[in-house]
Amino acid sequence: MNNENWIEAAGQAVMNTYSRFPVVLEKGEGVYVYDAAGKKYLDFVAGIAVNCLGHGHKGLTEAISAQAKEMIHVSNLYWTKPQMRLAKRLTDNSCFDKAFFCNSGAEAVEGALKMARKYAHKKNSGRYEIIAMENSFHGRTYGAVSATGQYKYQKELDPLLPGILHVPFNDIDALKNAVSSKTCAIMLEPIQGEGGVNPAKVEYLKTISELCTKEDILLIFDEVQCGAGRTGKLFAYDIFGVEPDIVAMAKGLAGGVPIGALLAKEAAAAAFAPGDHASTFGGNPLACAAANAVLDELLENDLLEHVQDVGKHLRQRLLNMQKKISVIEDVRGVGLLQGIQLTAEASAVVKKCMEAGLMILNAGTHVIRFVPPLIIQKEQIDEGLGILENVLESI
């Protein structure tokens, strides 16, 4: 059966929450994927910044199958070596002291919101408000969608979680005006992903960090998209030289096996006592073994240096394209999280690229987002940009 036959036969049974491309993807190999008709695509989407080691990676698939043979899951009522090892490696290689594992980005954000409110309650500080950013994206669960600063994700869901304020991103005066004796946390993406690939200004983050320290407000970074090596550093906060109290991670952390992580400094983490927060699947041995295989590449096999190198190449190529092609208004991003702002609709470009064998992503209506597998080579970047350039020239 080809793509259309499959979709006709069974597509109706899938809930209608995505507008999907009319392709059924079957197999992947490195930075390429194949659909049910055997058509090959260069994958610049990587499952939305998830498949950091591409498809069919030897180390990752071997780690998963070896762990599956030992045990896939046990309750968090018991210790497991893969989870302890992952927590130790993440905290040893960051400013954080403790890790909690869950299954997705939204869940990691939920954990951060709960931790912030618990922290304030334990101090009897009367603080409960969380300040988040306009244009942000934090996920689809109720707390996360309430924190998300884009109305399109919130409409018809009200009443939302109370006590969340939104201010314009990168505007320090607006933030200072919003901070009050009720503020318990400030949450932001150091590089907004979904909202259009907007990096924070270094000075902005430094000022926020000082303000948080002074007022005993927790600083939460949502690094679900920009963390886990995507910027060329294990954590995006390292790029900016600003340490948050709490970070939310997910997407690329286990290379495609569902995982989320909440990392926190001791003072914030101490807000949680046994019974305060939990997840049945969170940090199970299978997901943690996969994440450990990803960390092997990032920390021990020079993948971070590779991301810095190919990220520079991607950026330079995009800047060169901008000089030639007038629909490109702006190029922005860090490492292998880059975006180009277009004067044209991004969705039309994405569709034409797909037809030409390049899977690429938008971020909002006018930004094309680049989040390829971290293992991508320069020639493969050039191959994809060749396709994109033809498409952009044709519109």
Ligand SMILES: *Cc1c(COP(=O)(O)O)cnc(C)c1O
């Ligand atoms: C994708 C994303 C989320 C939500 O992650 P899910 O795994 O889809 O719940 C949260 N924050 C950011 C920054 C994201 O990019």
